[in-house]
Amino acid sequence: MSTPHLDARPGDIADTVLLPGDPLRARHIAREFLDGVVEVNTRRNMLGYSGRYRGMRVSVIGSGMGIPSCAIYATELARVFGVRRIVRVGTCGGVGDVALGDLLLAQAASTDSNFNRLQFGGHELAACADFGLMRAAVDTAAAQRVELRVAGVFSTDCFHGGDPQLLARLLAHRIRGVEMESAGLYGVAMREGFQALSVLTVSDHLQHDAHMPPTQREQGLARMTALVLDSLLPAGS
Ligand SMILES: O=P(O)(O)O[C@H]1O[C@H](CO)[C@@H](O)[C@H]1O
Numbered sequence: 001m002s003t004p005h006l007d008a009r010p011g012d013i014a015d016t017v018l019l020p021g022d023p024l025r026a027r028h029i030a031r032e033f034l035d036g037v038v039e040v041n042t043r044r045n046m047l048g049y050s051g052r053y054r055g056m057r058v059s060v061i062g063s064g065m066g067i068p069s070c071a072i073y074a075t076e077l078a079r080v081f082g083v084r085r086i087v088r089v090g091t092c093g094g095v096g097d098v099a100l101g102d103l104l105l106a107q108a109a110s111t112d113s114n115f116n117r118l119q120f121g122g123h124e125l126a127a128c129a130d131f132g133l134m135r136a137a138v139d140t141a142a143a144q145r146v147e148l149r150v151a152g153v154f155s156t157d158c159f160h161g162g163d164p165q166l167l168a169r170l171l172a173h174r175i176r177g178v179e180m181e182s183a184g185l186y187g188v189a190m191r192e193g194f195q196a197l198s199v200l201t202v203s204d205h206l207q208h209d210a211h212m213p214p215t216q217r218e219q220g221l222a223r224m225t226a227l228v229l230d231s232l233l234p235a236g237s
């Protein structure tokens with residue numbers, strides 16, 4: 001049952017998984033939000049935990065950075081461990097009229113990665129979020145009066161460098177966040193048949209010299225995490 005990347009045992013992982021890029025963020029979320037926490041993965045230090053949030057069984061596991069790493073974990077979680085819902089809780093660089101700390105729901109993810117094309121016969125896949133998860137997140141945010149901006153995002157393979165015209169292209173297409181996994185996560189979800197969503201906190205701004213400190217990226221994203229967890233609870237709970 002274990003894989004080269006996950007040493008969890010059958011039944012260790014809940015059918016709902018939060019997937020931050022940073023494994024230390026996974027550990028922080030487990031400690032701060034879950035009861036009865038059990039460590040379920042240490043392979044490659046990609047820390048993973050299972051526990052309960054207000055009675056709902058949930059796991060939280062790091063994905064690593066970039067589409068290839070995220071896709072390995074998402075695929076194995078779905079195929080080997082039967083995971084049905086994966087929500088990325090990530091950070092992103094903001095573009096245009098967003099500010100540090102803003103929450104973005106990634107409705108669709110454009111990309112410079114070739115990953116989805118490799119799976120889709122060279123064609124362009126419209127990598128989009130699951131509508132049910134998206135609606136639940138939007139409704140929960142509205143009920144809790146949390147600002148959640150539904151936006152297009154861009155998943156890049158190049159944290160450094162890349163297309164020098166990218167910022168202008170993003171602005172021209174009203175894309176509001178740049179990160180490195182959502183397009184691949186959505187592509188894997190469409191292929192494997194699980195529900196996926198990315199919710200992102202703006203941790204940098206691509207046009208201003210504004211950056212969250214590393215500890216805040218690891219431990220300071222409680223508003224996003226609480227919103228996502230609440231949105232995953234069964235209706236009426
Ligand atoms: O904070 P996480 O979830 O890792 O997400 C963003 O941060 C990393 C880059 O610093 C990339 O993984 C990017 O997508």
Ligand SMILES: O=c1cc[nH]c(=O)[nH]1
Binds near residue numbers: 094159178179
């Ligand atoms: O991929 C990312 C993540 C956070 N901030 C960025 O600028 N890019």
